[in-house]
Amino acid sequence: MRLEPIADPGLTRTLGLPAAALALTVIIGSLLALLAGADPFATLGLIVKGAAGSRFAILETLNRATPLIFTGLAIAVAFRARLWNIGAEAQLYAGAVMAVVLGAGALGWPAYLLLPAMALAAALAGALTLLGPTILKTRFGVDEVVTTLLLNFIALLFVSMLLEGPLKDPMGMGWPKSARLIPEARLPRIVEGLRLHWGFGLALISAALVWLIGARTTFGFEMCAVGRNANAAAFAGMPVNAVMLKTALLSGGLAAMAGFSEVAGLKGSLTLDISPGFGYTGIIVAMLALLNPLGVVVSAIFVAGVFVGADSMSRAAGVPTYIADILLATALLTMVLAIMLTRFRVRRG
Amino acid sequence: MGGAAAVVLRLDRITKRFGKLTANDAISFELREGEVIALLGENGAGKTTLMNILFGHYTADAGGVELFGAPLPPGQPRAALAAGVGMVHQHFTLADNLTVTENILLGAEPLWRLRLGRGAARARIAQLSEDYGLKVARDARVGDLTVGERQRVEILKALYRDARILILDEPTAVLTPQETDALFATMRKAVARGLSVVFISHKLHEVMAISSRVLVLRHGRLVGEVKTAETDRHRLAELMVGAEVCAPRIVEGSEGAAHLTLERVTTPDRGSAPGLKRAALELRAGRITGLAGVSGNGQAALADLIAGLIGPTEGRLLIAGAEPAGWSPRAALGAGVARIPEDRLKTGAIADFTLTENAILETYHAPPFSRRGFMNWRAAADFARRIIERYDVRCPGPETPIRLLSGGNMQKLILGRALEATPRIVLANQPVRGLDIGAVAYVQEQLLAARARGAAVLLISEDLDEVMALSDVIHVISEGRLSPAFARGERSAAELGVWMAGDGFAERADAA
Numbered sequence: 001m002r003l004e005p006i007a008d009p010g011l012t013r014t015l016g017l018p019a020a021a022l023a024l025t026v027i028i029g030s031l032l033a034l035l036a037g038a039d040p041f042a043t044l045g046l047i048v049k050g051a052a053g054s055r056f057a058i059l060e061t062l063n064r065a066t067p068l069i070f071t072g073l074a075i076a077v078a079f080r081a082r083l084w085n086i087g088a089e090a091q092l093y094a095g096a097v098m099a100v101v102l103g104a105g106a107l108g109w110p111a112y113l114l115l116p117a118m119a120l121a122a123a124l125a126g127a128l129t130l131l132g133p134t135i136l137k138t139r140f141g142v143d144e145v146v147t148t149l150l151l152n153f154i155a156l157l158f159v160s161m162l163l164e165g166p167l168k169d170p171m172g173m174g175w176p177k178s179a180r181l182i183p184e185a186r187l188p189r190i191v192e193g194l195r196l197h198w199g200f201g202l203a204l205i206s207a208a209l210v211w212l213i214g215a216r217t218t219f220g221f222e223m224c225a226v227g228r229n230a231n232a233a234a235f236a237g238m239p240v241n242a243v244m245l246k247t248a249l250l251s252g253g254l255a256a257m258a259g260f261s262e263v264a265g266l267k268g269s270l271t272l273d274i275s276p277g278f279g280y281t282g283i284i285v286a287m288l289a290l291l292n293p294l295g296v297v298v299s300a301i302f303v304a305g306v307f308v309g310a311d312s313m314s315r316a317a318g319v320p321t322y323i324a325d326i327l328l329a330t331a332l333l334t335m336v337l338a339i340m341l342t343r344f345r346v347r348r349g
Numbered sequence: 350m351g352g353a354a355a356v357v358l359r360l361d362r363i364t365k366r367f368g369k370l371t372a373n374d375a376i377s378f379e380l381r382e383g384e385v386i387a388l389l390g391e392n393g394a395g396k397t398t399l400m401n402i403l404f405g406h407y408t409a410d411a412g413g414v415e416l417f418g419a420p421l422p423p424g425q426p427r428a429a430l431a432a433g434v435g436m437v438h439q440h441f442t443l444a445d446n447l448t449v450t451e452n453i454l455l456g457a458e459p460l461w462r463l464r465l466g467r468g469a470a471r472a473r474i475a476q477l478s479e480d481y482g483l484k485v486a487r488d489a490r491v492g493d494l495t496v497g498e499r500q501r502v503e504i505l506k507a508l509y510r511d512a513r514i515l516i517l518d519e520p521t522a523v524l525t526p527q528e529t530d531a532l533f534a535t536m537r538k539a540v541a542r543g544l545s546v547v548f549i550s551h552k553l554h555e556v557m558a559i560s561s562r563v564l565v566l567r568h569g570r571l572v573g574e575v576k577t578a579e580t581d582r583h584r585l586a587e588l589m590v591g592a593e594v595c596a597p598r599i600v601e602g603s604e605g606a607a608h609l610t611l612e613r614v615t616t617p618d619r620g621s622a623p624g625l626k627r628a629a630l631e632l633r634a635g636r637i638t639g640l641a642g643v644s645g646n647g648q649a650a651l652a653d654l655i656a657g658l659i660g661p662t663e664g665r666l667l668i669a670g671a672e673p674a675g676w677s678p679r680a681a682l683g684a685g686v687a688r689i690p691e692d693r694l695k696t697g698a699i700a701d702f703t704l705t706e707n708a709i710l711e712t713y714h715a716p717p718f719s720r721r722g723f724m725n726w727r728a729a730a731d732f733a734r735r736i737i738e739r740y741d742v743r744c745p746g747p748e749t750p751i752r753l754l755s756g757g758n759m760q761k762l763i764l765g766r767a768l769e770a771t772p773r774i775v776l777a778n779q780p781v782r783g784l785d786i787g788a789v790a791y792v793q794e795q796l797l798a799a800r801a802r803g804a805a806v807l808l809i810s811e812d813l814d815e816v817m818a819l820s821d822v823i824h825v826i827s828e829g830r831l832s833p834a835f836a837r838g839e840r841s842a843a844e845l846g847v848w849m850a851g852d853g854f855a856e857r858a859d860a861a
Contacts, residue, residue: 218719229699236710237678
């Protein structure tokens with residue numbers, strides 16, 4: 001079997017194949033629902049309704065999408081430059097820790113000073129978390145997939161240590177949980193009375209900025225060139241290693257904003273379970289968006305919708321929520337396949 | 350033997366398409382016992398595709414292959430091997446860390462035998478190398494051999510497996526003229542013993558020297574089949590390109606100041622590729638300096654040095670007589686070095702980028718393309734359009750990804766990007782490799798035009814004929830050492846060949 005590149009895929013291929021991928025995902029989801037003893041149409045209907053069926057559902061989905069937009073952007077930025085950052089989870093926790101360190105009473109500043117300071121400190125912490133593995137990569141050729149992945153576990157254990165020690169909430173009755181943020185350190189809600197917080201707004205602004213960097217700035221051009229062909233970029237005189245390091249700072253900072261936004265916007269304190277794998281899910285989000293920053297917003301909302309919808313469906317129909325993971329995994333695989341098939345034709349011999 | 354000899358190989362209307370491209374269009378021919386046929390054609394004419402079909406690497410879309418009267422099952426290299434076809438590829442398929450003997454036995458011996466029949470095998474290899482004039486040290490590690498010796502191992506490997514038909518794919522591209530003569534002697538011995546040889550080449554004089562018949566391919570079609578005795582180089586060239594060929598005209602120019610000087614420069618070795626060894630070189634204004642040599646003898650190190658990718662570990666590199674403060678690709682560009690790299694797709698361009706993006710790849714960071722950290726894409730597109738127009742780049746537009754262009758048009762864009770800054774020094778590393786003849790002529794004209802403008806041009810090529818045709822001054826490189834400069838016409842190809850083999854240097858060392 002061989003792959004033959006297609007010069008001009010045409011509209012039927014570019015639209016038809018992703019649609020077919022989505023259809024395949026729905027079919028597999030239906031089969032799974034059937035396997036769990038539920039009516040597949042009702043199950044899918046409940047997922048859609050749970051994700052977007054009411055104002056509450058929609059806001060819940062957007063809330064869930066917020067950290068995914070940040071981690072998705074972090075992955076998209078890094079992957080475009082071929083910096084394989086699998087450590088968004090660690091960077092997220094680094095940001096969350098900084099939010100708590102500054103926001104739980106250490107600084108008695110007003111909100112308009114405190115929130116930017118927290119965000120900045122969080123982004124810096126995340127950026128530094130990714131800088132280490134990237135220096136190891138550019139200096140010594142250490143594979144960043146391994147280092148960033150393993151750092152996730154180190155970060156989690158480190159946070160666990162903090163929550164049992166210096167950051168432990170004295171009023172927490174022994175739970176591994178940080179003190180609550182002071183009111184000035186909380187991200188306000190976008191509309192009073194509704195659960196959606198300004199973290200979502202920040203995420204949208206970040207997506208627009210990342211798009212601007214990629215499409216309009218000199219640094220964006222360098223990132224893209226280094227990602228597509230580092231050899232040619234170096235020959236052309238680009239500072240390849242410096243571009244890698246700057247990319248790492250941007251990517252780590254974005255991932256850390258997810259942690260800041262979850263703590264300051266949603267949870268109000270730090271626990272070990274603030275991220276149910278947002279760092280990893282960010283990879284799916286970024287890949288589904290083809291690493292396009294504006295696409296990340298759409299795919300993050302889609303992925304969040306599947307999770308939120310599956311949660312609510314599970315309560316109503318009794319199909320396990322794991323169906324959400326399977327649906328997303330299937331969507332990712334079929335989508336990647338569909339994208340490959342728009343660029344290549346499979347030939348025998 | 351003439352027409353009476355048995356047909357050993359028959360290709361019947363072989364057709365192979367890759368997408369829209371027809372690489373082979375209904376090609377038929379016969380190979381007889383004891384003859385050398387030459388398959389002549391430009392790069393991309395379909396020679397290698399055809400042989401890969403014969404050898405089973407590709408399956409044909411239509412048509413069939415018959416070996417010794419029996420049809421060959423398509424797509425099975427093993428079947429071709431078993432039927433007695435031996436192929437020596439352009440890129441060798443040898444294990445560097447094994448000895449010559451082990452390489453020859455590799456795959457020819459059953460895996461489950463604990464003790465290889467080494468004694469008998471060694472005797473047989475000795476006999477074969479004696480019979481065919483393939484001298485090679487049987488116990489040397491292949492990694493330590495020269496390119497010419499490796500090729501002999503490849504041929505021995507095929508003969509050891511009782512090949513009756515030898516396919517040699519551009520075998521002389523990596524050889525000195527002397528090694529080529531030795532290869533031809535081997536081929537003559539082989540046909541005298543009843544073997545048949547398919548000799549693939551685009552070098553006319555070699556085809557004239559060794560073959561009995563010539564098949565000419567152009568754009569995937571068999572456009573001519575002639576007896577070598579009944580044709581001449583001129584006629585073959587016409588068949589090959591489909592038009593009258595004229596060599597570039599060189600007008601005598603005047604020599605100017607030294608724009609770039611190397612003083613006893615040494616650079617580190619990289620793996621098996623040698624670095625420069627105390628190399629001295631002067632690139633003068635209004636001169637094309639040619640660098641001849643067998644590939645892998647330090648050309649890459651010299652090119653990387655002048656391109657700014659590496660610096661000298663010993664000795665000095667001077668730009669217009671002064672040592673530059675730092676040496677990097679940007680420093681080289683700033684010093685007026687235009688760079689045409691050896692590998693268009695790996696180093697010269699970013700395949701997925703548009704023509705616009707590739708056009709500004711070296712200058713993107715300065716005005717008018719970049720101001721205060723933001724790109725001015727309109728200025729970039731204007732610049733790309735200017736290059737497309739001036740250098741005749743055939744493309745749908747500046748927003749086309751460059752990977753969709755032909756090699757020639759890609760090279761024109763890279764050439765335009767390099768020459769648009771009116772450089773003082775032009776580094777052209779294998780600038781016409783893989784291009785069709787029209788693009789070759791264009792690139793060579795542009796290099797000559799740069800010379801006429803007063804640029805100092807360094808032309809690195811493995812094609813000795815090209816170097817001799819274009820250069821005012823020739824250096825030969827061998828194992829990182831540079832020969833003294835020879836003026837145009839001072840040395841014959843054979844004399845340069847002695848240097849390419851590394852022999853002239855020893856004499857000089859003795860004399861010194």
